[in-house]
Amino acid sequence: MSILRPRFWQKVLAALLIVGVVPIALVSAISIQNTRNNLTTLGVTNIQQRSTSSASAIDAYLQSRLGDIILVGKLPDVVRFGQNLRDTAAKNAARQALVAAAARSPEYESIAVVDPDGTIVAASIQTDEGTSVKFREYFLTALKGTPYISDPSYSVITNKPALFFSAPITDGKLVYAVVRTRVNMAAVWDIVETDAGSVGEGAHGFLVDDYGIRLAVSETKGHRDQAESLIYKPIAPIEADTAKKLAADKRFGQKTPEQLVIDPLPTLKTALDALPKGKSTTAQFSYGAGVDEQRGVVTRLVAKPWAYILAVPITTYTKAADDATFNALSVVVIGLLLSFVIGVLLTRSLVGPLRRLVGDATAVSTGDVDLRVAAFDTRTGDDITREVASAFDRMLNALRFYALSDEPAGGDD
Secondary structure, three states: OOOOOOOHHHHHHHHHHHHHHHHHHHHHHHHHHHHHHHHHHHHHHHHHHHHHHHHHHHHHHHHHHHHHHHHHOOOHHHHHHHHOOOOHHHHHHHHHHHHHHHOOOOOEEEEEEEOOOOEEEEEOOHHHOOOEOOOOHHHHHHHOOOOEEOOOEEOOOOOOEEEEEEEEEEOOOOEEEEEEEEEEOHHHHHHHHOOOOOOOOOOEEEEEOOOOEEEEEHHHOOOHHHHHHHOOOEOOOOOHHHHHHHHHOOOOOOOOHHHOOOOOOHHHHHHHHOOOOOOOOEEEEEEOOHHHOEEEEEEEOOOOOOEEEEEEEOHHHHHHHHHHHHHHHHHHHHHHHHHHHHHHHHHHHHHHHHHHHHHHHHHHHOOOOOOOOOOOOOOOOOHHHHHHHHHHHHHHHHHHHHHHHOOOOOOOO
């Protein structure tokens, strides 16, 4: 049984690949992977810094608006009216104070005093008066003496999503009434929308509450009219009892819990559940795969148990490495082609003349060529071919010498 051995040209090609192409491919692969890892680390660092900054801005905004309503609850005219809700003169003075307070910021829609029964009795917008808000969490919490920031919910007056800030009207011992502010979502949405493309192409941010419901998304930038179809999408299913409670608090407007569109992000849900509440902490997460992979950072807020998320397609940062990968593959392909071409040319330039010499040597050995006139070409070919031809010529000279010395002397019988 014959053993297959690689041919000469195959050996030459293998040598060229091992010496030239393989080292380039290995070095390129290691270098590109290191570059990709470094770019990813840098990208995540940028995402984390931006996410923390935006979360802090939202936190500061919420704390500022809560401080405003606490201050309103301490205004003398408001306190005087809260202590005597039937006093018409006190009510008029309180209205003027509420109008002045509402003018402090453009996102203030209404500031009102709510009596212990949950009815608005004085407001910066008089048409709000007489509305019952006794079912609202912000009213029930403030009536117990604790200032409160609500989750975004639909106003029973405007039927649009808003935040509600509330505080007790108290003398330090008794709570006489509640003062509350209705604030539109414009300022919060402005902060979130600013992060669209902020740290690279495709960057997007969104704010979720403690139930994983989206409260603001950067995709509303330039599309505020579509905001209600973009927000209120939970990142995970909500328990039935919780969903019913949220619906009763007008969290979703006219929508029922069954009408909520679930946009699942299980890796974000896992990262979010691990973050402690009440302090600013961050966690990294990723979702998607391949070219669709995204890296994100979730930051817990302090004022509310909400979380701000900023995510970016990882290819935004690794594009340079991806381009380098394509270039390296191009180099490897070119190297393979050149190795093949060089291997073939080198083999032909070396093997062709040697085969001609072999043919000449065979002709001499079989007697097809007279030994006395046989000769090998020592002038053409490369160095090796000329050396082999010279060696064959020296061998012919030796053969002629021994052949002629063995011939019998002529002329005698």
